[in-house]
Amino acid sequence: MSVRAPDVANRIVLDEKEMPTRWYNIQADLPFPGSPPLHPGTRQPIGPQDLAPLFPMELIKQEVSQERYIDIPQPVQEALRLWRPTPLMRATRLERELKTTAKIYYKYEGVSPPGSHKPNTAVAQAFYNKAEGTKRLATETGAGQWGSALAFAARIFDLECMVYMVRISYEQKPYRKSMMQVWGATVVPSPSELTNAGRKIRAEHPDSTGSLGIAISEAVEDAATRDDTKYSLGSVLNHVLMHQTIIGEEAMVQMERAGAMPDLVVGCVGGGSNFSGLAFPFLRDRLQGKTRTRFLAVEPDACPSITRGKYTYDFGDTGEMTPLVKMHTLGHGFIPDGIHAGGLRYHGMAPLVSALVDHGFIDGVAYPQRTVFDAAVQFARTEGTIPAPESAHAIRAVIDEAVKARERGESPVILFNLSGHGLLDLAAYDAYFAGTLSDVALSETRIKELVGAL
Amino acid sequence: MSVRAPDVANRIVLDEKEMPTRWYNIQADLPFPGSPPLHPGTRQPIGPQDLAPLFPMELIKQEVSQERYIDIPQPVQEALRLWRPTPLMRATRLERELKTTAKIYYKYEGVSPPGSHKPNTAVAQAFYNKAEGTKRLATETGAGQWGSALAFAARIFDLECMVYMVRISYEQKPYRKSMMQVWGATVVPSPSELTNAGRKIRAEHPDSTGSLGIAISEAVEDAATRDDTKYSLGSVLNHVLMHQTIIGEEAMVQMERAGAMPDLVVGCVGGGSNFSGLAFPFLRDRLQGKTRTRFLAVEPDACPSITRGKYTYDFGDTGEMTPLVKMHTLGHGFIPDGIHAGGLRYHGMAPLVSALVDHGFIDGVAYPQRTVFDAAVQFARTEGTIPAPESAHAIRAVIDEAVKARERGESPVILFNLSGHGLLDLAAYDAYFAGTLSDVALSETRIKELVGAL
Numbered sequence: 001m002s003v004r005a006p007d008v009a010n011r012i013v014l015d016e017k018e019m020p021t022r023w024y025n026i027q028a029d030l031p032f033p034g035s036p037p038l039h040p041g042t043r044q045p046i047g048p049q050d051l052a053p054l055f056p057m058e059l060i061k062q063e064v065s066q067e068r069y070i071d072i073p074q075p076v077q078e079a080l081r082l083w084r085p086t087p088l089m090r091a092t093r094l095e096r097e098l099k100t101t102a103k104i105y106y107k108y109e110g111v112s113p114p115g116s117h118k119p120n121t122a123v124a125q126a127f128y129n130k131a132e133g134t135k136r137l138a139t140e141t142g143a144g145q146w147g148s149a150l151a152f153a154a155r156i157f158d159l160e161c162m163v164y165m166v167r168i169s170y171e172q173k174p175y176r177k178s179m180m181q182v183w184g185a186t187v188v189p190s191p192s193e194l195t196n197a198g199r200k201i202r203a204e205h206p207d208s209t210g211s212l213g214i215a216i217s218e219a220v221e222d223a224a225t226r227d228d229t230k231y232s233l234g235s236v237l238n239h240v241l242m243h244q245t246i247i248g249e250e251a252m253v254q255m256e257r258a259g260a261m262p263d264l265v266v267g268c269v270g271g272g273s274n275f276s277g278l279a280f281p282f283l284r285d286r287l288q289g290k291t292r293t294r295f296l297a298v299e300p301d302a303c304p305s306i307t308r309g310k311y312t313y314d315f316g317d318t319g320e321m322t323p324l325v326k327m328h329t330l331g332h333g334f335i336p337d338g339i340h341a342g343g344l345r346y347h348g349m350a351p352l353v354s355a356l357v358d359h360g361f362i363d364g365v366a367y368p369q370r371t372v373f374d375a376a377v378q379f380a381r382t383e384g385t386i387p388a389p390e391s392a393h394a395i396r397a398v399i400d401e402a403v404k405a406r407e408r409g410e411s412p413v414i415l416f417n418l419s420g421h422g423l424l425d426l427a428a429y430d431a432y433f434a435g436t437l438s439d440v441a442l443s444e445t446r447i448k449e450l451v452g453a454l
Numbered sequence: 455m456s457v458r459a460p461d462v463a464n465r466i467v468l469d470e471k472e473m474p475t476r477w478y479n480i481q482a483d484l485p486f487p488g489s490p491p492l493h494p495g496t497r498q499p500i501g502p503q504d505l506a507p508l509f510p511m512e513l514i515k516q517e518v519s520q521e522r523y524i525d526i527p528q529p530v531q532e533a534l535r536l537w538r539p540t541p542l543m544r545a546t547r548l549e550r551e552l553k554t555t556a557k558i559y560y561k562y563e564g565v566s567p568p569g570s571h572k573p574n575t576a577v578a579q580a581f582y583n584k585a586e587g588t589k590r591l592a593t594e595t596g597a598g599q600w601g602s603a604l605a606f607a608a609r610i611f612d613l614e615c616m617v618y619m620v621r622i623s624y625e626q627k628p629y630r631k632s633m634m635q636v637w638g639a640t641v642v643p644s645p646s647e648l649t650n651a652g653r654k655i656r657a658e659h660p661d662s663t664g665s666l667g668i669a670i671s672e673a674v675e676d677a678a679t680r681d682d683t684k685y686s687l688g689s690v691l692n693h694v695l696m697h698q699t700i701i702g703e704e705a706m707v708q709m710e711r712a713g714a715m716p717d718l719v720v721g722c723v724g725g726g727s728n729f730s731g732l733a734f735p736f737l738r739d740r741l742q743g744k745t746r747t748r749f750l751a752v753e754p755d756a757c758p759s760i761t762r763g764k765y766t767y768d769f770g771d772t773g774e775m776t777p778l779v780k781m782h783t784l785g786h787g788f789i790p791d792g793i794h795a796g797g798l799r800y801h802g803m804a805p806l807v808s809a810l811v812d813h814g815f816i817d818g819v820a821y822p823q824r825t826v827f828d829a830a831v832q833f834a835r836t837e838g839t840i841p842a843p844e845s846a847h848a849i850r851a852v853i854d855e856a857v858k859a860r861e862r863g864e865s866p867v868i869l870f871n872l873s874g875h876g877l878l879d880l881a882a883y884d885a886y887f888a889g890t891l892s893d894v895a896l897s898e899t900r901i902k903e904l905v906g907a908l
Contacts, residue, residue: 113838
């Protein structure tokens with residue numbers, strides 16, 4: 001027949017027995033000293049006991065560990081096997097449409113029940129908490145990806161789960177809230193009346209639609225003031241990034257099986273965890289001088305912490321309750337505009353990613369919203385999967401790199417993280433097609449003002 | 455550590471090279487004669503030319519083929535590999551919660567880009583149409599699963615796609631419509647002003663919220679009156695059921711690998727295609743006397759065609775434009791109540807399924823809506839995945855069978871089709887938690903009235 005064949009998908013799957021059994025801790029391989037977190041009161045380096053009210057001791061140890069590999073506990077492995085290993089795909093139909101000489105591969109994390117990479121760390125955190133006697137977890141969520149992942153993980157290990165959800169998302173994204181409720185979590189809009197941090201904001205700004213920084217303050221206060229409760233964070237921290245390295249460890253095996261190792265690794269960055277999860281195992285070889293792989297972190301123009309922020313000590317939350325960490329930041333009081341990639345609206349960046357950017361191992365690039373959705377729709381119409389707006393930032397950068405490769409006559413192997421699907425973000429696609437998406441970007445004046453205040 | 459391990463998931467995946475390369479055509483093995491479709495005008499058996507305005511010749515041939523196996527064309531295989539083979543899972547966490555002695559396995563079709571089994575036939579239909587010169591496909595959709603699958607498939611083979619979407623779903627489920635638009639389809643609410651069938655209904659009932667029967671009439675009229683357009687149906691027809699047998703062929707390999715063959719195979723039924731796709735390859739062995747496997751088709755109390763309908767010739771649509779087929783039916787004028795399992799609201803049942811029920815090879819059971827959602831939530835809280843309301847009908851029956859097995863001290867192997875996820879059905883879960891779901895069921899009087907009129 002005369003119909004042209006869509007190219008072979010080159011879908012590379014691993015058997016559950018091939019799932020990695022240990023995490024990679026990049027702290028063991030850094031060629032520069034780390035910068036310790038500082039106590040919010042004394043501004044002196046914090047010790048394990050300072051964090052004990054918030055986290056189980058095993059996670060505190062992982063946060064500062066210098067061990068290169070840490071075994072994944074058996075119960076965590078078994079929970080991960082509900083959806084892992086995840087597939088690696090060759091994007092042959094996208095390649096053809098772009099007429100590119102580049103080879104494009106992506107690791108697809110959207111197959112997890114909550115639809116993103118977030119449960120990779122959520123199940124680990126729930127497990128260590130359960131093992132140390134925690135009864136209840138408190139956390140914050142913006143767009144809802146992290147809250148739903150923790151709700152799912154808490155249910156697996158029989159923990160209660162309390163989610164402070166940024167009020168504007170609570171109202172605009174009711175289905176993420178529904179998802180959390182299906183898994184049995186309690187979800188309240190933040191700022192709430194349940195914490196001092198929340199009440200203070202509401203007294204000053206009764207109409208506050210909330211922010212991630214405020215919700216973090218609420219969840220931290222909840223955990224710090226209840227004996228049965230600990231706090232869980234979905235990105236930024238060293239142990240969270242480490243739990244995500246299972247993505248890259250699987251991808252290395254799959255790329256080897258495909259007979260192609262990446263020249264360029266790409267991921268979107270909000271707090272930095274999905275990017276790090278894919279990139280760190282490949283960075284291991286680069287740090288050891290074995291490869292010259294490039295690493296590209298993609299962020300939104302509306303919240304450009306890596307490309308425009310200052311590398312300095314700052315708080316993780318609005319309420320100044322968390323330790324100060326050295327990171328690329330736009331300031332802990334900064335509230336970005338309401339772009340649809342809610343998971344990329346955080347004022348700072350993971351300290352490990354920030355340090356690697358500062359030392360030249362990772363590059364950053366920022367894009368405005370509409371061009372990101374152009375890429376998202378192009379991807380959906382070739383590869384099928386409708387990407388999350390966050391993940392579409394990575395796709396935008398990959399398409400641009402693939403077109404550049406064609407123009408230069410180069411044939412690089414590009415690998416990116418498709419960190420989640422967009423099935424709960426279809427309202428954003430509606431806005432895109434209706435032409436009502438705006439390209440929010442920070443002005444030079446505003447950036448100078450933000451950075452100058454740090 | 456003292457945390458109990460969640461059981462091993464027993465996730466059985468196949469490599470893309472192991473994907474079946476032919477469909478199983480159960481018509482070759484039926485131990486009874488088939489009942490031919492009748493022309494709506496003459497009431498005489500129809501010939502291929504009667505169907506030619508609606509379908510490409512290759513699908514018409516498949517509809518009546520007596521070949522046991524039909525090769526899957528290479529371009530269709532390559533499109534299927536965007537998400538296939540799909541995983542087979544052992545539901546160990548559900549088994550433990552039920553304290554059952556049964557072993558429960560499920561085939562998970564929700565990993566496709568549109569989130570259900572529907573694209574298995576959509577890509578095949580789009581391919582054969584493209585090969586025979588069709589430029590545009592017209593179809594109907596209720597809840598939107600089928601429409602989104604055809605939109606996705608049409609995009610793969612560069613065809614235009616026109617979807618008549620039941621008006622109440624168009625208004626209540628805007629995100630399914632968004633999905634179709636991401637893949638480039640045109641979606642209109644039905645009844646519409648674009649067809650005679652639609653205009654007639656709107657003239658008589660200006661406030662009509664539509665039905666699947668009406669939308670079929672519109673799509674058939676669209677295709678019959680335009681040279682560039684053919685019609686696509688997402689269930690009921692023999693060739694559609696055959697395209698779905700890739701599910702069961704994969705599952706047979708996976709069950710063999712798990713070392714367990716099913717004593718009971720379960721699926722939900724609307725038109726019958728996901729059930730048949732899983733069941734027919736296992737029925738092959740039963741029809742040949744090699745096994746005594748039981749087959750259970752699960753339907754809603756609100757639309758109980760198998761369990762309460764009449765086995766007789768009836769139209770497939772409200773407008774009496776389609777051929778008459780012999781099937782279990784509640785009458786082509788019947789419009790079921792608006793339950794959330796929109797995919798199970800069809801007045802009839804696939805002729806092949808109906809004949810196998812009539813000859814005692816398949817059993818039927820019907821459930822009310824709330825008990826189905828009880829099962830859906832229990833499943834999501836143990837296995838993680840949030841099921842589509844349609845698929846949850848199968849889960850309800852499986853849980854009941856597993857509890858019975860425990861009570862009887864039996865250890866059957868149960869296999870069911872988790873035909874799709876419920877991420878676009880979270881409003882239905884909200885209604886369940888809010889206690890506003892009603893257990894709509896047809897009264898005895900109404901059933902007598904419906905069946906008496908046939």
